[in-house]
Amino acid sequence: MRAADIIRTKRDGGELTAAEIDSFVRGATTGAAWAPYQLSALLMAVFLRGMSPGETAHLTRAMADSGKVLDLSDIPGPKVDKHSTGGVGDKTSLILGPLAAACGVIVPMMSGRGLGHSGGTLDKLESIPGFRVGLSEAEFRSALRNVGIGMIGQTSDVAPADKTLYAMRDVTSTVESIPLITASILSKKIAEGINGLVMDVKCGHGAFMKTRSSARQLAESLVRVGTANGLKTVAMLTAMDVPLGRYVGNTLEVIESIETLKGNGPRDLTELSVLLAAQMVKLAGLAEDDDEATRKVQTALYSGAGLEVFRRCVEEQGGDPHTLDDYSRLPTTHRTMLVVAPRSGFVSEMVAGAIGVASMVLGGGRERAEDGVDHAVGIICRAKPGEKVRAGDTIYEVHYRSSAKMMAALPLLEESFTLADTPPVIEPILMEELA
Amino acid sequence: MRAADIIRTKRDGGELTAAEIDSFVRGATTGAAWAPYQLSALLMAVFLRGMSPGETAHLTRAMADSGKVLDLSDIPGPKVDKHSTGGVGDKTSLILGPLAAACGVIVPMMSGRGLGHSGGTLDKLESIPGFRVGLSEAEFRSALRNVGIGMIGQTSDVAPADKTLYAMRDVTSTVESIPLITASILSKKIAEGINGLVMDVKCGHGAFMKTRSSARQLAESLVRVGTANGLKTVAMLTAMDVPLGRYVGNTLEVIESIETLKGNGPRDLTELSVLLAAQMVKLAGLAEDDDEATRKVQTALYSGAGLEVFRRCVEEQGGDPHTLDDYSRLPTTHRTMLVVAPRSGFVSEMVAGAIGVASMVLGGGRERAEDGVDHAVGIICRAKPGEKVRAGDTIYEVHYRSSAKMMAALPLLEESFTLADTPPVIEPILMEELA
Numbered sequence: 119m120r121a122a123d124i125i126r127t128k129r130d131g132g133e134l135t136a137a138e139i140d141s142f143v144r145g146a147t148t149g150a151a152w153a154p155y156q157l158s159a160l161l162m163a164v165f166l167r168g169m170s171p172g173e174t175a176h177l178t179r180a181m182a183d184s185g186k187v188l189d190l191s192d193i194p195g196p197k198v199d200k201h202s203t204g205g206v207g208d209k210t211s212l213i214l215g216p217l218a219a220a221c222g223v224i225v226p227m228m229s230g231r232g233l234g235h236s237g238g239t240l241d242k243l244e245s246i247p248g249f250r251v252g253l254s255e256a257e258f259r260s261a262l263r264n265v266g267i268g269m270i271g272q273t274s275d276v277a278p279a280d281k282t283l284y285a286m287r288d289v290t291s292t293v294e295s296i297p298l299i300t301a302s303i304l305s306k307k308i309a310e311g312i313n314g315l316v317m318d319v320k321c322g323h324g325a326f327m328k329t330r331s332s333a334r335q336l337a338e339s340l341v342r343v344g345t346a347n348g349l350k351t352v353a354m355l356t357a358m359d360v361p362l363g364r365y366v367g368n369t370l371e372v373i374e375s376i377e378t379l380k381g382n383g384p385r386d387l388t389e390l391s392v393l394l395a396a397q398m399v400k401l402a403g404l405a406e407d408d409d410e411a412t413r414k415v416q417t418a419l420y421s422g423a424g425l426e427v428f429r430r431c432v433e434e435q436g437g438d439p440h441t442l443d444d445y446s447r448l449p450t451t452h453r454t455m456l457v458v459a460p461r462s463g464f465v466s467e468m469v470a471g472a473i474g475v476a477s478m479v480l481g482g483g484r485e486r487a488e489d490g491v492d493h494a495v496g497i498i499c500r501a502k503p504g505e506k507v508r509a510g511d512t513i514y515e516v517h518y519r520s521s522a523k524m525m526a527a528l529p530l531l532e533e534s535f536t537l538a539d540t541p542p543v544i545e546p547i548l549m550e551e552l553a
Numbered sequence: 554m555r556a557a558d559i560i561r562t563k564r565d566g567g568e569l570t571a572a573e574i575d576s577f578v579r580g581a582t583t584g585a586a587w588a589p590y591q592l593s594a595l596l597m598a599v600f601l602r603g604m605s606p607g608e609t610a611h612l613t614r615a616m617a618d619s620g621k622v623l624d625l626s627d628i629p630g631p632k633v634d635k636h637s638t639g640g641v642g643d644k645t646s647l648i649l650g651p652l653a654a655a656c657g658v659i660v661p662m663m664s665g666r667g668l669g670h671s672g673g674t675l676d677k678l679e680s681i682p683g684f685r686v687g688l689s690e691a692e693f694r695s696a697l698r699n700v701g702i703g704m705i706g707q708t709s710d711v712a713p714a715d716k717t718l719y720a721m722r723d724v725t726s727t728v729e730s731i732p733l734i735t736a737s738i739l740s741k742k743i744a745e746g747i748n749g750l751v752m753d754v755k756c757g758h759g760a761f762m763k764t765r766s767s768a769r770q771l772a773e774s775l776v777r778v779g780t781a782n783g784l785k786t787v788a789m790l791t792a793m794d795v796p797l798g799r800y801v802g803n804t805l806e807v808i809e810s811i812e813t814l815k816g817n818g819p820r821d822l823t824e825l826s827v828l829l830a831a832q833m834v835k836l837a838g839l840a841e842d843d844d845e846a847t848r849k850v851q852t853a854l855y856s857g858a859g860l861e862v863f864r865r866c867v868e869e870q871g872g873d874p875h876t877l878d879d880y881s882r883l884p885t886t887h888r889t890m891l892v893v894a895p896r897s898g899f900v901s902e903m904v905a906g907a908i909g910v911a912s913m914v915l916g917g918g919r920e921r922a923e924d925g926v927d928h929a930v931g932i933i934c935r936a937k938p939g940e941k942v943r944a945g946d947t948i949y950e951v952h953y954r955s956s957a958k959m960m961a962a963l964p965l966l967e968e969s970f971t972l973a974d975t976p977p978v979i980e981p982i983l984m985e986e987l988a
Contacts, residue, residue: 126726129600155593159725162597165564290594291561 121145121156128163136176143180146279154286161283161292169297174339175346177297181305182347184279188226188255188311193262195224196402198314200394201307203327203336204236205320206474207361207499210387211239211269212375214395216427219266220418221395223402226262226310227269228276232483232491235324235474237371240271241483245369245448245493249437265430277305294326300339304347314350314401316394317341320358321549324470330355330549337552350401355550356390360468360503362547363387367482367496367517369448376442379425386547392416393548449494450517455524457514459507463537468503472534473514476527480518495519497531504544507537556580556591563598571611578615581714589721596718596727604732609774610781612732616740617782619714623661623690623746628697630659631837633749635829636742638762638771639671640755641909642796642934645822646674646704647810649830651862654701655853656830658837661697661745662704663711667918667926670759670909672806675706676918680804680883680928684872700865712740720922729761735774739782749785749836751829752776756984757794759905765790765984772987785836790985791825795903795938798822802917802931802952804883811877814860821982827851828983884929885952890959892949894942898972903938907969908949911962915953930954932966939979942972 124138134142142160145152169177190197198218202208215225229251232238240251251271253261261268274281280302287293307315317340320326321333337353344351363384365374378388395418396411405411418424425442433439441447477483481492498515501507514531518524559573569577577595580587604612625632633653637643650660664686667673675686686706688696696703709716715737722728742750752775755761756768772788779786798819800809813823830853831846840846853859860877868874876882912918916927933950936942949966953959 122724122726125597129597129726153724154588154590155721156725158590159593159597159727162560162564162594163601166598166601286590289557289588290591291557291564292594 121152125156125160125163128160128167131167133170134173139173139176140180143177143184143279146282147184157283158286158290158292161287161290161298164298165292165295171339171342171346174297174300175343178301178304178308178343179347181277181279181301182308185277185309186273186275187309190224190226190262190311193224193259195222195266196314196404197224197226197310197312198316198398198402199225199227199307199310199312200316200318200398201303202318203320203325205358205362206235206237206324206470207363207366207371208237208320209242209363209371209375210318210391210394212242212372212428213378213383213387213391213424214398215267215269216379216431217391217395217415217418217424218398220423220427221399221414222404223266223398224262225267225398226258226312227267228272228306228310229269230272231487233487234485235471235478235483237366237368237483239269241491241493242368242371243269245372246432246437246441247447249432250435253435261431261434265427265434267427267431269431269435272306276309280305296335296339299336300343304340304344304349308347308349312349314398315344316397316401317351317353318394319353319355321355322357322359322470324361324474325358334550334552341552352397352401352551352553354394354397354548355552357545357547357549358470361470361473361499362390364499364502365496366473366477366499367480368491368493369450370496370498370517372448373445376425376428379419379428380422381420390547392419451494451519453518455516455518456512457516457528457531459501459509459511459513459537461537462508463506463539464541465501465503465505465507465513465535466538466542467536468499469534472530473497473499476530476534479527479530480516480523481520492519503542556587560591560595560598563595563602566602568605569608574608574611575615578612578619578714581717582619592718593721593725593727596722596725596733599733600727600730606774606777606781609732609735610778613736613739613743613778614782616712616714616736617743620712620744621708621710622744625659625661625697625746628659628694630657630701631749631839632659632661632747633751633833633837634660634662634742634745634747635751635753635833636738637753638755638760640793640797641670641672641759641905642798642801642806643672643755644677644798644806644810645753645826645829647677647807647863648813648818648822648826648859649833650702650704651814651866652826652830652850652853652859653833655858655862656834656849657839658701658833659697660702660833661693661747662702663707663741663745664704665707666922668922669920670906670913670918672801672803672918674704676926676928677803677806678704680807681867681872681876682882684867685870688870696866696869700862700869702862702866704866704870707741711744715740731770731774734771735778739775739779739784743782743784747784749833750779751832751836752786752788753829754788754790755793756790757792757905759796759909760793769985769987776987787832787836787986787988789829789832789983790987792980792982792984793905796905796908796934797825799934799937800931801908801912801934802915803926803928804885805931805933805952807883808880811860811863814854814863815857816855825982827854886929886954888953890951890953891947892951892963892966894936894944894946894948894972896972897943898941898974899976900936900938900940900942900948900970901973901977902971903934904969907965908932908934911965911969914962914965915951915958916955927954938977
C-alpha cells in the first residue's frame with residue numbers, strides 16, 4: 119500500500135479503506151511511509167473530494183488512537199463534555215461545566231487555547247491567579263473524583279496525528295473541510311474517555327461557520343461520526359453574530375462567568391449555558407427529558423451549587439478561590455477608554471468578529487499559536503443589539519494596556535456597531551438542535 | 554503574498570496571478586517561503602481545479618527561467634527540436650534529428666532517460682561504445698556548429714523547479730494533469746534556446762495518454778502554451794497501440810535507427826520519422842509547404858545524407874562511428890529465445906505497453922529513476938499486426954541476459970499478441986495534426 123496510490127484513490131473521488139486511512143494517520147503520527155508533502159496532497163484531495171461518513175468515522179477513530187485515550191471507567195458516574203466551535207465572548211464552558219457537575223455529571227474537560235478572534239477556555243482560566251491547566255493525569259483523575267470536573271489543556275500525547283495535520287492544514291489552506299474538522303474535534307474528545315458530548319456549533323459572522331447550511335452540515339457530521347464511534351453526541355446550532363454576554367477578554371469573561379453562576383448573568387449567556395448543561399445532564403442519563411434536565415440545571419444555578427463547584431474546581435487546580443468574591447484579585451489594566459454612541463437610537467447590529475479581532479489586537483488573543491496573551495485586556499459591551507442609547511452613551515468600555523494597541527483597535531470597534539431609529543428583530547440564540 | 558493564500562485561491566478554482574505563480578516556482582527552486590507540503594498541496598489543487606492557458610503559459614516560462622536558458626543566437630540557422638510524450642520502440646529522434654540537420658535545421662536536442670515502459674533517447678545513444686551524452690555547453694555548441702545536431706542530457710541547471718516538482722508529482726499522484734505536463738515538457742524545451750518545436754503526442758495503450766480526447770487536450774495545450782511563449786509549436790497525434798518499428802530495447806533500437814537511415818527501415822517508423830522531420834524543416838522556414846519539406850527530408854534519407862550526419866554526430870560525441878557499419882561492435886547478450894505462434898492466423902493485436910514492460914523487466918528499462926539499464930537486452934517483433942503467421946513461426950525474438958528475468962518477461966510477451974482468422978484493419982499512424 120503506497121502513499122501515492124492512496125492519494126490517487128482520493129484524488130479520483132474514491133473511498134479509502136480502513137487500512138488506507140490507518141496508513142495515512144500512522145504517517146502523520148510517525149512519518150512512516152508518508153512524507154509531509156504526501157500528507158498535504160491527501161489533505162487537499164480530501165478537501166476537494168470529501169469523505170463519506172464511514173471514512174470520516176474511521177479517520178476520527180484512527181486519529182484518537184494515534185495517541186493516549188483516557189480510560190475513566192474506574193471513576194463512577196457518566197462522563198460528558200461540551201465542545202464549542204468557537205465564538206466571541208463564549209465563556210459557557212466556565213458556567214455549564216460546574217452546573218453539569220453539580221447535577222452529577224463527571225466533566226473531564228480538555229480544552230484548547232484561543233486562536234485568532236476566538237477566545238480559549240484555558241486562557242480564561244489562567245486569568246485566575248494560580249490556576250493550573252496542566253494537571254498530571256493523576257491530578258486530573260483526583261479532580262474528577264473530588265469535584266466532578268477537571269478543566270485542563272490537551273497534553274502532547276492526545277491525538278498526535280491531529281497536531282501534525284492541524285498545523286499543516288493551516289498553512290496549506292485545507293482548514294474548512296467538514297470531514298477534517300469533524301475528525302480533528304472528535305478525535306480529541308474521544309481521547310478524553312467520555313461517554314457523551316454536547317456540541318455547540320456556532321453559526322454567523324463571528325463564527326467559523328458563517329452560513330446556516332455549512333453549520334448544519336458540520337453539526338450533522340459531528341453527530342453522525344461521534345455516534346458511529348460510540349460517543350452519544352448531540353449538536354446545537356447557535357447564533358454567533360453578536361458577542362455572547364457583554365464581556366470579551368480573558369479576565370472580563372471570568373468575571374461574567376462568576377456573575378452568571380451567581381445568578382446575575384446576562385440573559386443570552388445564562389440561557390445558552392443552561393440549555394447546553396441540560397443537554398449534558400440528559401446525555402448523562404440523569405434526566406428523562408429536556409424539562410427535567412433544565413429544572414435540575416436551573417436548581418444548580420439558582421441554589422448556588424454550580425458556583426460552589428466552580429469554587430472547589432478553582433481550589434483543586436491551585437487557583438485563588440477568593441477571586442470569586444473579590445474581582446480585584448484578577449489581573450487588570452487600570453486603563454479604560456469609552457467608545458460612545460454618536461447619536462441616539464437603537465443598537466441594531468454588533469459585529470462579533472470585529473470585536474473579537476479588536477480584543478486580539480489589544481493583546482487578549484493570539485494571531486499565531488506561539489504568541490502569549492494579556493489576560494487583563496478586553497471589551498465590555500455596555501449596550502447590545504435591541505437596546506436604546508442616547509448620543510454620548512457608552513457602547514464599549516475598553517480595557518487596554520498599550521495606547522498604540524488601543525489606537526489600532528479603536529477603528530474596528532467604532533465600525534462594529536450600527537444605530538437605527540427602530541428596534542431590530544432579535545433572533546433566538548438556539549437555531550436548531552440535532553441529535 | 555503567503556503560500557497559504559495562493560493555495561486557497563487555486564483550491565477555490567480561482568486564477569493565479571503571474572506574481573503568485575512566480576512565488577510558487579521560486580519556492581520550488583529555492584525553498585523560499587514555500588514548504589514542500591505547500592508545494593504539493595498546490596499541485597493537488599492544480600490537478601483538481603486546472604489552470605487557464607494564461608496561467609499554464611506563465612508557469613511554463615517561470616519554470617524555464619528557474620534555471621539556465623541557453624542563448625544559441627550566435628549559432629547561425631533556425632533551431633528546431635522534436636519531443637515525444639513517450640512510447641514503445643519510439644526511436645524516431647535518432648532518425649529525424651540527423652535528417653532534419655541534413656536539411657539545414659540546427660537540432661539542439663536535450664533528452665531525458667527512459668522511465669517505466671518508455672525508452673529514453675539517452676539510454677539508446679549510450680548503447681554506442683564511447684558515446685557521451687554529457688557534453689559541456691562549449692562541446693554542445695561545437696556539435697551544433699560542426700554537425701548541426703547535438704544530442705545530450707538535461708543538465709542539472711535546466712529548469713530546476715521542474716526537477717523538484719516532477720519528483721514530487723510522482724509520489725503525490727499529481728502526474729496526469731494537462732497544465733502540469735505542459736509546463737514540465739515545455740519549460741525544458743524553452744531552456745534549449747530553440748525557435749520551433751514539433752511535438753509527437755502519442756495516443757493509445759502504449760502511451761501516457763490512452764484516449765484520443767486526452768491526447769488532443771494535451772496537444773492543444775502544448776501548441777497554445779508553446780506559441781504563447783514565442784516558440785513555434787506544432788503537435789502531431791500519433792498512434793501508440795503497437796510498438797513503433799520492430800525493435801524494442803536500447804541497442805536493438807540503435808540498429809533499427811541506423812537501418813532506417815540506410816533506407817531499410819520498417820514502413821511505420823520510416824513514415825513517422827520523415828513526417829516529423831518534415832515538420833521540423835517547415836517550422837525552420839526551410840520549406841514552403843508540407844510537400845516541399847517532405848521531399849527535402851526524403852532526399853536526405855535516400856541520398857544517405859542523414860546517415861552521414863548521424864555518423865558525424867556519433868564521432869563528434871565520442872562514439873565509435875564504425876558501429877554504423879558493424880553492429881557486432883554494439884553490446885549484445887548472446888542469448889536469445891523465441892516466442893512463437895501457437896497456431897496459424899493473422900496477428901491482430903500487439904499490446905505495446907506489455908512489450909515495453911517486458912523490455913523493462915529484462916533489464917532494458919528503469920522502474921525507478923535511479924536504476925541502471927542493460928543496453929543489450931530487448932525484443933524484436935518478427936511479426937506485427939496485419940502479418941500472417943503459421944503455427945511455430947516466431948513472433949518475438951527476445952534478447953535476454955538473466956534467465957530469471959527472461960522467465961518474468963515471458964508471460965507478458967505470450968499474452969501481448971492476439972491471432973485472428975482474418976486480417977485486422979490497420980489504422981494510419983498519424984491521427985491528427987495541430988498547429
